[in-house]
Amino acid sequence: MFDFKRKSKLLFTLITLLSCIYVQAQESAPTYKEMMQNTAYNFYDVVDSANAYFDTHGRGKGSGSKNFERWKNENxxxxxxxxxxxxxxxYTATKAYNAILSQNNYKHKGSFDSGWEDLGPYDANNVTSHYSPGIGRVEAFWVDPTNSNTIYLGSRSGGFWKTTNGGNTWKNTTDFLVASGVRTIDVNPNNKSEIxxxxxxxxxGYTxxxxxxxxxxxTWQPSKFIPDNLNWGGLGDNERIYEIAYHPAVANQLFIGTTQGLY
Structure with a gap:
Protein backbone atom coordinates (compact mmCIF):
# COMPACT_ATOMS: atom_id res chain seq x y z
CA MET A 1 0.00 0.00 0.00
CA PHE A 2 1.35 3.43 -0.97
CA ASP A 3 2.02 5.54 2.12
CA PHE A 4 1.61 9.01 0.64
CA LYS A 5 2.03 10.81 3.95
CA ARG A 6 5.30 9.04 4.74
CA LYS A 7 6.69 9.59 1.25
CA SER A 8 5.80 13.28 1.41
CA LYS A 9 7.55 13.65 4.75
CA LEU A 10 10.70 11.97 3.41
CA LEU A 11 10.65 14.18 0.32
CA PHE A 12 10.24 17.30 2.45
CA THR A 13 13.14 16.21 4.68
CA LEU A 14 15.35 15.60 1.64
CA ILE A 15 14.52 18.99 0.12
CA THR A 16 15.22 20.72 3.43
CA LEU A 17 18.55 18.91 3.78
CA LEU A 18 19.63 19.83 0.26
CA SER A 19 18.60 23.44 0.85
CA CYS A 20 20.72 23.60 4.01
CA ILE A 21 23.71 22.14 2.17
CA TYR A 22 23.28 24.70 -0.62
CA VAL A 23 23.00 27.61 1.82
CA GLN A 24 26.07 26.46 3.75
CA ALA A 25 28.03 26.13 0.51
CA GLN A 26 26.99 29.63 -0.50
CA GLU A 27 27.93 31.06 2.89
CA SER A 28 31.33 29.35 2.92
CA ALA A 29 32.20 30.45 -0.62
CA PRO A 30 34.33 33.59 -0.73
CA THR A 31 32.63 36.78 -1.87
CA TYR A 32 33.90 38.55 -4.95
CA LYS A 33 35.27 41.29 -2.66
CA GLU A 34 37.32 38.75 -0.71
CA MET A 35 38.55 37.29 -3.98
CA MET A 36 39.61 40.75 -5.18
CA GLN A 37 41.89 41.12 -2.17
CA ASN A 38 43.37 37.62 -2.44
CA THR A 39 45.79 37.23 -5.35
CA ALA A 40 45.46 33.44 -5.14
CA TYR A 41 42.25 33.81 -7.16
CA ASN A 42 42.54 34.17 -10.90
CA PHE A 43 41.48 37.59 -12.18
CA TYR A 44 38.81 36.12 -14.45
CA ASP A 45 37.40 33.96 -11.65
CA VAL A 46 36.93 37.16 -9.66
CA VAL A 47 35.15 38.74 -12.63
CA ASP A 48 32.85 35.71 -13.01
CA SER A 49 32.04 35.75 -9.29
CA ALA A 50 31.27 39.47 -9.35
CA ASN A 51 29.09 39.19 -12.44
CA ALA A 52 27.14 36.35 -10.84
CA TYR A 53 26.61 38.50 -7.74
CA PHE A 54 25.41 41.53 -9.68
CA ASP A 55 23.18 39.41 -11.93
CA THR A 56 21.39 38.33 -8.76
CA HIS A 57 21.47 41.54 -6.73
CA GLY A 58 21.34 44.13 -9.49
CA ARG A 59 23.73 46.84 -10.63
CA GLY A 60 21.87 49.91 -9.44
CA LYS A 61 23.05 52.76 -7.27
CA GLY A 62 24.77 51.56 -4.12
CA SER A 63 25.28 48.02 -5.41
CA GLY A 64 29.06 48.36 -5.66
CA SER A 65 28.99 47.63 -9.37
CA LYS A 66 30.79 50.84 -10.36
CA ASN A 67 33.60 50.27 -7.87
CA PHE A 68 34.07 46.76 -9.17
CA GLU A 69 34.13 47.91 -12.80
CA ARG A 70 36.81 50.46 -11.90
CA TRP A 71 38.88 47.71 -10.28
CA LYS A 72 38.40 45.51 -13.33
CA ASN A 73 39.38 48.22 -15.80
CA GLU A 74 42.42 49.24 -13.76
CA ASN A 75 43.75 45.70 -13.37
CA TYR A 91 56.85 47.70 -11.96
CA THR A 92 56.54 47.22 -15.73
CA ALA A 93 55.24 50.76 -16.19
CA THR A 94 57.92 52.19 -13.90
CA LYS A 95 60.69 50.44 -15.82
CA ALA A 96 59.32 51.63 -19.15
CA TYR A 97 59.04 55.17 -17.80
CA ASN A 98 62.63 55.16 -16.51
CA ALA A 99 63.81 53.81 -19.86
CA ILE A 100 62.15 56.74 -21.64
CA LEU A 101 63.79 59.19 -19.25
CA SER A 102 67.24 57.69 -19.78
CA GLN A 103 66.86 57.64 -23.56
CA ASN A 104 65.66 61.21 -23.86
CA ASN A 105 67.64 62.76 -20.99
CA TYR A 106 64.69 64.82 -19.80
CA LYS A 107 65.62 67.40 -17.20
CA HIS A 108 62.57 69.28 -16.07
CA LYS A 109 59.17 70.42 -17.18
CA GLY A 110 60.68 73.85 -17.86
CA SER A 111 62.45 72.35 -20.87
CA PHE A 112 59.10 72.24 -22.65
CA ASP A 113 57.81 75.67 -21.65
CA SER A 114 59.18 77.50 -24.67
CA GLY A 115 56.62 77.71 -27.44
CA TRP A 116 53.65 76.62 -25.33
CA GLU A 117 50.81 78.79 -24.10
CA ASP A 118 48.39 77.93 -21.30
CA LEU A 119 44.85 78.22 -22.69
CA GLY A 120 42.96 77.21 -19.55
CA PRO A 121 40.23 76.41 -18.63
CA TYR A 122 40.27 78.66 -15.59
CA ASP A 123 36.59 78.63 -14.60
CA ALA A 124 34.99 75.38 -13.45
CA ASN A 125 31.60 76.49 -14.78
CA ASN A 126 32.98 76.51 -18.31
CA VAL A 127 34.27 72.96 -18.06
CA THR A 128 31.33 70.70 -17.33
CA SER A 129 27.69 70.59 -16.36
CA HIS A 130 28.43 67.65 -14.06
CA TYR A 131 26.92 67.86 -10.57
CA SER A 132 30.44 68.28 -9.16
CA PRO A 133 32.33 70.51 -11.60
CA GLY A 134 36.01 71.18 -11.15
CA ILE A 135 39.29 71.72 -12.97
CA GLY A 136 41.47 69.59 -10.70
CA ARG A 137 41.38 67.74 -7.40
CA VAL A 138 43.51 68.90 -4.47
CA GLU A 139 43.82 66.05 -1.97
CA ALA A 140 46.23 67.55 0.57
CA PHE A 141 47.66 70.90 1.58
CA TRP A 142 49.97 72.36 4.20
CA VAL A 143 50.39 75.99 5.23
CA ASP A 144 53.47 77.11 7.13
CA PRO A 145 52.16 78.09 10.59
CA THR A 146 54.72 80.89 10.87
CA ASN A 147 54.65 82.10 7.26
CA SER A 148 51.33 81.83 5.46
CA ASN A 149 52.97 82.70 2.14
CA THR A 150 54.44 79.20 2.02
CA ILE A 151 51.85 76.63 0.95
CA TYR A 152 52.20 73.06 -0.33
CA LEU A 153 49.50 71.25 -2.31
CA GLY A 154 49.09 67.61 -3.30
CA SER A 155 47.03 66.80 -6.38
CA ARG A 156 45.33 63.51 -7.23
CA SER A 157 47.06 63.31 -10.59
CA GLY A 158 49.09 66.52 -10.73
CA GLY A 159 51.78 65.95 -8.13
CA PHE A 160 53.29 68.26 -5.51
CA TRP A 161 53.01 72.04 -5.86
CA LYS A 162 54.52 74.80 -3.74
CA THR A 163 54.25 78.56 -3.47
CA THR A 164 56.35 80.89 -1.35
CA ASN A 165 54.50 84.09 -2.24
CA GLY A 166 51.01 83.37 -1.03
CA GLY A 167 49.80 81.70 -4.22
CA ASN A 168 50.82 84.30 -6.79
CA THR A 169 53.04 81.73 -8.48
CA TRP A 170 53.28 77.96 -8.12
CA LYS A 171 55.99 75.41 -8.83
CA ASN A 172 55.64 71.68 -9.44
CA THR A 173 58.62 69.54 -8.41
CA THR A 174 57.37 65.98 -8.93
CA ASP A 175 56.70 65.79 -12.66
CA PHE A 176 59.41 63.20 -13.17
CA LEU A 177 58.73 60.88 -10.25
CA VAL A 178 57.42 57.39 -11.01
CA ALA A 179 53.77 58.40 -10.51
CA SER A 180 51.79 61.60 -10.83
CA GLY A 181 49.57 61.57 -7.74
CA VAL A 182 50.22 63.00 -4.27
CA ARG A 183 47.56 62.20 -1.70
CA THR A 184 49.14 63.18 1.62
CA ILE A 185 51.69 65.72 2.82
CA ASP A 186 53.30 66.37 6.17
CA VAL A 187 56.21 68.52 7.27
CA ASN A 188 58.57 67.83 10.14
CA PRO A 189 57.63 70.37 12.84
CA ASN A 190 61.27 70.46 13.97
CA ASN A 191 62.71 70.88 10.48
CA LYS A 192 60.50 72.52 7.86
CA SER A 193 62.86 71.55 5.07
CA GLU A 194 61.90 67.91 5.62
CA ILE A 195 58.69 66.94 3.82
CA GLY A 205 45.34 55.63 -5.85
CA TYR A 206 47.61 52.61 -5.34
CA THR A 207 50.78 53.73 -3.63
CA THR A 219 63.94 67.35 -4.87
CA TRP A 220 62.64 63.95 -3.78
CA GLN A 221 63.97 60.51 -2.92
CA PRO A 222 62.08 57.32 -1.97
CA SER A 223 62.04 56.63 1.76
CA LYS A 224 62.27 53.18 3.34
CA PHE A 225 58.46 53.09 3.45
CA ILE A 226 57.84 51.68 -0.04
CA PRO A 227 55.89 48.57 -1.14
CA ASP A 228 58.95 46.39 -1.75
CA ASN A 229 60.36 47.00 1.73
CA LEU A 230 56.96 46.30 3.31
CA ASN A 231 56.43 43.03 1.42
CA TRP A 232 53.37 44.53 -0.21
CA GLY A 233 54.48 43.15 -3.57
CA GLY A 234 54.49 46.41 -5.50
CA LEU A 235 51.80 48.59 -7.00
CA GLY A 236 49.67 45.70 -8.23
CA ASP A 237 48.73 44.57 -4.72
CA ASN A 238 46.29 47.46 -4.44
CA GLU A 239 47.60 49.03 -1.23
CA ARG A 240 47.00 52.66 -0.35
CA ILE A 241 48.47 55.18 2.08
CA TYR A 242 45.82 57.48 3.51
CA GLU A 243 47.64 59.67 6.01
CA ILE A 244 51.12 60.73 7.14
CA ALA A 245 51.51 62.57 10.44
CA TYR A 246 54.53 63.69 12.43
CA HIS A 247 54.04 63.70 16.20
CA PRO A 248 53.74 67.37 17.17
CA ALA A 249 55.88 67.01 20.29
CA VAL A 250 57.98 63.83 20.01
CA ALA A 251 60.88 64.34 17.61
CA ASN A 252 61.07 61.94 14.65
CA GLN A 253 57.95 60.00 15.67
CA LEU A 254 55.76 59.34 12.68
CA PHE A 255 52.33 57.80 12.09
CA ILE A 256 51.22 56.35 8.75
CA GLY A 257 47.69 55.15 8.00
CA THR A 258 47.37 52.50 5.27
CA THR A 259 45.09 49.77 3.98
CA GLN A 260 47.30 47.42 6.01
CA GLY A 261 46.70 49.32 9.23
CA LEU A 262 48.54 51.94 11.26
CA TYR A 263 52.33 52.11 11.24
Missing part, protein backbone atom coordinates in the same frame (compact mmCIF):
# COMPACT_ATOMS: atom_id res chain seq x y z
CA UNK A 76 42.83 43.65 -16.43
CA UNK A 77 45.78 44.86 -18.51
CA UNK A 78 48.18 43.67 -15.79
CA UNK A 79 46.85 40.11 -15.68
CA UNK A 80 45.70 39.43 -19.24
CA UNK A 81 45.51 37.04 -20.94
CA UNK A 82 45.98 34.30 -18.31
CA UNK A 83 44.43 36.10 -15.35
CA UNK A 84 47.22 34.81 -13.08
CA UNK A 85 47.86 37.35 -10.33
CA UNK A 86 51.03 35.74 -8.96
CA UNK A 87 53.67 36.07 -11.66
CA UNK A 88 53.23 39.75 -12.45
CA UNK A 89 55.90 42.41 -12.66
CA UNK A 90 54.16 45.26 -10.88
CA UNK A 196 57.04 63.56 3.31
CA UNK A 197 54.51 62.78 0.58
CA UNK A 198 52.66 59.66 -0.54
CA UNK A 199 53.31 59.13 -4.24
CA UNK A 200 50.41 57.26 -5.81
CA UNK A 201 48.91 56.21 -9.11
CA UNK A 202 46.82 59.15 -10.29
CA UNK A 203 43.95 56.93 -11.40
CA UNK A 204 43.43 54.21 -8.82
CA UNK A 208 54.38 53.77 -4.76
CA UNK A 209 55.36 54.58 -1.19
CA UNK A 210 56.45 57.62 0.77
CA UNK A 211 58.97 59.99 -0.77
CA UNK A 212 61.08 62.43 1.22
CA UNK A 213 62.48 65.88 0.53
CA UNK A 214 65.15 67.50 2.68
CA UNK A 215 65.25 70.78 0.73
CA UNK A 216 61.70 72.10 1.19
CA UNK A 217 60.21 70.13 -1.69
CA UNK A 218 62.74 70.94 -4.40
Missing amino acids: ESKYAPSGDRHNVDH LINVQHGGN YGIYKSTDAGE
